[in-house]
Amino acid sequence: MSFKLGFIAVVLAVSARADALHEHFNAQQAYAYTAQIAGFGERWPGSPGHTKTETLIHQVLQKDGARIEADDFTATTPRGPVAVHNIIGKFNVSTDPNQQIFILAGHYDTLFQKGFIGANDGGSSTAILLSFADALAGQKTKMQIWLVWTDLEEAINAFTGDDGLYGSRHLAQKLRANGTQSRVRGFFLLDMIGDKELGVARETESDRKLQDFIARAAGQLGYGQYFFQYEVGIIDDHVPFINAGIPAVDVVDARFGRMGPEFDSMGEFHHANTDTMDKVSQRSLEVVGRTILLTVELLDR
Numbered sequence: 001m002s003f004k005l006g007f008i009a010v011v012l013a014v015s016a017r018a019d020a021l022h023e024h025f026n027a028q029q030a031y032a033y034t035a036q037i038a039g040f041g042e043r044w045p046g047s048p049g050h051t052k053t054e055t056l057i058h059q060v061l062q063k064d065g066a067r068i069e070a071d072d073f074t075a076t077t078p079r080g081p082v083a084v085h086n087i088i089g090k091f092n093v094s095t096d097p098n099q100q101i102f103i104l105a106g107h108y109d110t111l112f113q114k115g116f117i118g119a120n121d122g123g124s125s126t127a128i129l130l131s132f133a134d135a136l137a138g139q140k141t142k143m144q145i146w147l148v149w150t151d152l153e154e155a156i157n158a159f160t161g162d163d164g165l166y167g168s169r170h171l172a173q174k175l176r177a178n179g180t181q182s183r184v185r186g187f188f189l190l191d192m193i194g195d196k197e198l199g200v201a202r203e204t205e206s207d208r209k210l211q212d213f214i215a216r217a218a219g220q221l222g223y224g225q226y227f228f229q230y231e232v233g234i235i236d237d238h239v240p241f242i243n244a245g246i247p248a249v250d251v252v253d254a255r256f257g258r259m260g261p262e263f264d265s266m267g268e269f270h271h272a273n274t275d276t277m278d279k280v281s282q283r284s285l286e287v288v289g290r291t292i293l294l295t296v297e298l299l300d301r
């Protein structure tokens, strides 16, 4: 009897560990979330699609037992004041004031462009984070895991001066100002990772050591060919966090469709109204989702 009880206790202890976090990633659901979000239409701040996306994020976080926090403010932009809503879902918050934090982030707004639905750019990043929430539900990690949906990543006019990255700049500055930044072990930004022709760039401003952890996880899963086969520097939501002293990686597919002088520098479908669900694949979401969660497991040991 006592042996049996002991055995049950061991089984429970093992099942509560985060060793298999990546096995809890549901790619089919991630694809379904992407389709649902793309179906909301344009999702620039203030649009009905943006509000529907916020509601979905809150619903999933509540279902998954996250601690939900808001980072709301009004941004001064070339189109006047814009209400910005960063959404944070925290998992495994302990009572230890020095508990390390790991942040997984992605933007949920889309470009201010008529007819642009951003299935990949905005849709896939929002969706993969929702699936991370589902995977984290009931899984124990030593680190506190924050899922952060950044708002108003897209520039109103162009990525020059202070246009663009509004939400991430606000949150990064807040973390530095209140001292939380020193507890953040790392920050991964997911961007355009639903691309059917998946190829994650070795983004040149990103933290090399953390990229090497991602490469190790990808290698263990047999996904090595999808990561770091080319180098490029990208202005993205990771930059304000690097500037705040946080090691950060932009996990970005920077070649979306055909490349060439006749196309956008990030590919023919980038910021084009052809960024639709037929350019997204469940397999790509699976490769990136499992790899990133295994990387978190490696860093959590």
Ligand SMILES: [Zn+2]
Pocket: 111, 121, 154, 271
């Ligand atoms: Zn974009």
